[in-house]
Amino acid sequence: MVTTVTVGLGSCGIAAGANKTYDKINALKESDKLDFILKKTSCVGMCYREPLVEITDETGTYLYGEVDANRAVEVIEKHINQQDPIRDYIVYTDLFDAPENDFIGAQVKIVLRNCGYIDPESIEEYESREGYQAIKKIAGEKISREEVIDSILKSGLRGRGGGGFSTGLKWKFAYASKSTDKYVICNADEGDPGAFMDRSVLEGDPHSVLEGMIIAAYAIEATGGVIYCRAEYPLAIKRLNIAILQAKEKGYLGKNIFGIDGFNLDIYIKEGAGAFVCGEETALIASIEGERGMPRKRPPFPAASGLWKKPTNINNVETFANIPWIIMNGAEAYAQYGTENSKGTKVFALAGKVCHSGLVEVPMGMTIRDVIFKLGGGIKNDKKFKAVQLGGPSGGCIPEFLSDTIVDYDSVNATGAIMGSGGMVVMDETTCMVDVAKFFLDFTCKESCGKCTFCRLGTKRMLEILDRITNGQGKAGDLENLEELAYQIKDNSLCGLGQTAPNPVLTTIRYFRDEYEAHIMHKKCPAKVCRPLLTYTVDEEKCTGCMVCLKNCPVKAITGERKQVHFINQEICTQCGVCFAKCKFESILLS
Amino acid sequence: MRIARIDTKKKELNGDTQDLSLLDPIIALHKGKKGNLIPLLQGAQELYGFISKPAFEKLSRETGIPLSDMFGVATFYAQFRLNPVGKNIIKVCHGTACHVQNAVEITESLEEMLKIKDGETTEDRFFTLESVACLGCCSLAPVMMIGDQTYGKLSGNEAVRIIKNIRLADKN
Numbered sequence: 041m042v043t044t045v046t047v048g049l050g051s052c053g054i055a056a057g058a059n060k061t062y063d064k065i066n067a068l069k070e071s072d073k074l075d076f077i078l079k080k081t082s083c084v085g086m087c088y089r090e091p092l093v094e095i096t097d098e099t100g101t102y103l104y105g106e107v108d109a110n111r112a113v114e115v116i117e118k119h120i121n122q123q124d125p126i127r128d129y130i131v132y133t134d135l136f137d138a139p140e141n142d143f144i145g146a147q148v149k150i151v152l153r154n155c156g157y158i159d160p161e162s163i164e165e166y167e168s169r170e171g172y173q174a175i176k177k178i179a180g181e182k183i184s185r186e187e188v189i190d191s192i193l194k195s196g197l198r199g200r201g202g203g204g205f206s207t208g209l210k211w212k213f214a215y216a217s218k219s220t221d222k223y224v225i226c227n228a229d230e231g232d233p234g235a236f237m238d239r240s241v242l243e244g245d246p247h248s249v250l251e252g253m254i255i256a257a258y259a260i261e262a263t264g265g266v267i268y269c270r271a272e273y274p275l276a277i278k279r280l281n282i283a284i285l286q287a288k289e290k291g292y293l294g295k296n297i298f299g300i301d302g303f304n305l306d307i308y309i310k311e312g313a314g315a316f317v318c319g320e321e322t323a324l325i326a327s328i329e330g331e332r333g334m335p336r337k338r339p340p341f342p343a344a345s346g347l348w349k350k351p352t353n354i355n356n357v358e359t360f361a362n363i364p365w366i367i368m369n370g371a372e373a374y375a376q377y378g379t380e381n382s383k384g385t386k387v388f389a390l391a392g393k394v395c396h397s398g399l400v401e402v403p404m405g406m407t408i409r410d411v412i413f414k415l416g417g418g419i420k421n422d423k424k425f426k427a428v429q430l431g432g433p434s435g436g437c438i439p440e441f442l443s444d445t446i447v448d449y450d451s452v453n454a455t456g457a458i459m460g461s462g463g464m465v466v467m468d469e470t471t472c473m474v475d476v477a478k479f480f481l482d483f484t485c486k487e488s489c490g491k492c493t494f495c496r497l498g499t500k501r502m503l504e505i506l507d508r509i510t511n512g513q514g515k516a517g518d519l520e521n522l523e524e525l526a527y528q529i530k531d532n533s534l535c536g537l538g539q540t541a542p543n544p545v546l547t548t549i550r551y552f553r554d555e556y557e558a559h560i561m562h563k564k565c566p567a568k569v570c571r572p573l574l575t576y577t578v579d580e581e582k583c584t585g586c587m588v589c590l591k592n593c594p595v596k597a598i599t600g601e602r603k604q605v606h607f608i609n610q611e612i613c614t615q616c617g618v619c620f621a622k623c624k625f626e627s628i629l630l631s
Numbered sequence: 632m633r634i635a636r637i638d639t640k641k642k643e644l645n646g647d648t649q650d651l652s653l654l655d656p657i658i659a660l661h662k663g664k665k666g667n668l669i670p671l672l673q674g675a676q677e678l679y680g681f682i683s684k685p686a687f688e689k690l691s692r693e694t695g696i697p698l699s700d701m702f703g704v705a706t707f708y709a710q711f712r713l714n715p716v717g718k719n720i721i722k723v724c725h726g727t728a729c730h731v732q733n734a735v736e737i738t739e740s741l742e743e744m745l746k747i748k749d750g751e752t753t754e755d756r757f758f759t760l761e762s763v764a765c766l767g768c769c770s771l772a773p774v775m776m777i778g779d780q781t782y783g784k785l786s787g788n789e790a791v792r793i794i795k796n797i798r799l800a801d802k803n
Contacts, residue, residue: 055781087770233726314709391728391769
């Protein structure tokens with residue numbers, strides 16, 4: 041068996057320096073005439089260990105973590121030349137206990153079945169792992185459109201973009217609309233800050249999304265396909281373009297594809313131009329049509345009248361990536377995972393104050409605590425876990441005491457958050473919940489398209505109140521005003537953006553009211569984040585009198601002589617935080 | 632509200648030095664196709680780095696799309712710029728993961744060092760500083776992106792050091 045060396049080249053890997061690692065290994069291979077196959081793959085999900093290098097030889101598979109160019113030399117020398125794997129660097133293997141075995145072991149990979157295993161730029165590698173077998177099975181066994189829709193219905197798959205609407209039903213409606221032209225659209229406008237599941241799937245396994253779209257197109261009798269992808273994901277767009285080209289060459293896109301008479305399909309990519317609201321399906325359609333991305337009134341739903349007023353089916357990247365697996369393995373196999381109303385698995389992007397930030401795919405029904413502590417490895421720097429934010433700007437914060445909530449649509453909704461697309465941002469005791477609420481509202485306020493008055497002006501008014509609170513000018517009645525505005529915005533907005541925009545504020549008021557009150561009544565920020573509410577003083581024991589803070593203070597509030605303890609004049613201090621950032625001896629205290 | 636992107640202060644939308652004939656192939660490619668407005672603007676921006684007033688006028692004149700429609704779309708989407716930008720665009724990520732890990736410090740340090748505010752360009756047109764929503768590299772938070780290169784696990788000082796190196800490399 042020939043040894044293979046695979047380097048993970050997803051966006052996160054590249055950012056961590058994986059290209060240098062790849063080049064180094066390639067140079068070694070050339071110069072020393074080493075006998076192994078060097079391959080590229082995408083994100084394995086273990087972003088916190090990037091750059092990752094996997095070596096497979098006749099003894100087994102070894103995944104090395106944090107392999108920079110220097111470590112790559114070491115690994116190649118020891119493992120390849122001397123056949124002596126370096127145990128200290130191995131993060132995962134099926135041969136012995138390695139630090140990340142649990143991280144892989146606790147996951148169920150359906151959507152991410154190929155991510156990190158195949159070269160995303162090779163259609164042959166995708167095909168070697170049952171790729172395009174699902175659509176060939178449909179063509180070969182002459183499975184009817186109704187049967188395909190029926191098995192997606194039976195699988196219980198719900199839209200993974202955040203709405204959670206039954207995918208099978210959506211297809212059924214689009215199929216029922218009669219028209220000579222129909223469209224299938226893949227929503228890859230992943231705009232939630234803190235979410236990168238779709239990017240990883242597109243970069244790691246673009247063909248699975250294409251195959252999912254082809255199956256959907258067959259089921260609803262679509263004649264055209266569009267992938268609406270964020271322009272901020274250049275690598276995903278590049279790999280999708282390669283995938284589409286390869287599929288065309290193989291005859292998987294074009295006329296009478298897969299030998300099905302009259303099944304014509306072309307797919308092209310439409311680059312988004314940077315507007316969060318375009319994740320909403322009617323706004324997305326407006327954007328493809330070249331207009332301002334403003335949502336339209338529903339009904340008519342896109343299934344009846346969508347792109348160019350033709351019946352249109354829109355699904356998210358992750359939803360499409362599930363489809364081939366369901367067709368191959370059957371609806372029952374998919375439905376065995378999950379809870380009564382939420383079947384299958386969900387991919388989460390773990391980020392924030394968690395040890396193992398990265399991509400995980402877990403069966404529905406796992407508790408949030410398990411996701412964070414078993415897979416995520418707990419909280420960074422042994423801080424106390426405070427809350428987790430689910431669903432981005434449309435979602436909410438689930439506090440620590442509710443972390444036994446299970447991951448399924450209904451349970452998460454009951455907490456006031458939403459499942460959303462899968463961003464899971466973990467927060468610890470040093471995160472201020474008022475600041476987080478303000479952060480999200482600032483985002484939705486900027487991204488509101490301006491069509492509905494309540495969303496356009498209401499979010500602005502809420503933001504002003506939150507600004508005051510975090511500046512130490514909060515007053516009694518602010519919380520009640522926030523809540524009243526929040527419910528009005530929810531009730532009077534046309535699309536999902538406005539209807540959910542107040543969620544981060546509502547959930548933080550619900551679970552962290554004391555923190556709001558500390559800001560308003562006592563002018564204190566318990567997490568020490570809101571600067572105008574802090575007092576900066578010098579720790580007399582630690583101060584070395586180096587004069588760095590004194591020189592950097594923009595308002596000259598600091599006095600002191602060299603090698604003497606400095607002093608901050610509170611009357612002049614503007615709480616800008618420069619001294620705290622500049623001090624090398626941690627001698628500036630916050631209170 | 633997205634309309635806030637329209638600069639109320641009158642700024643020069645100067646395009647005097649631009650060779651507008653470069654737009655011809657783009658116009659030829661998209662003219663008359665439905666849904667062509669955004670690709671037209673994207674093409675123009677790719678050429679010049681921003682969309683100048685003469686460029687808008689030429690596009691409108693030759694495609695028949697009203698100027699008001701073009702301006703409406705260009706100001707709606709974050710991607711389109713109506714002002715010249717620096718050679719290097721520094722995109723500091725302010726997604727959730729970066730925000731809770733002190734992305735504000737990165738922006739503030741760079742503002743201080745480059746002596747410009749967020750969204751502005753240095754006098755020598757070498758750097759433009761921008762805040763962006765999520766770059767999708769949350770596991771490396773806080774991050775910034777310059778060109779195609781992403782820099783992760785930053786601190787204010789680290790970010791300043793990277794910028795200094797880029798300027799240094801350019802001088803040599």
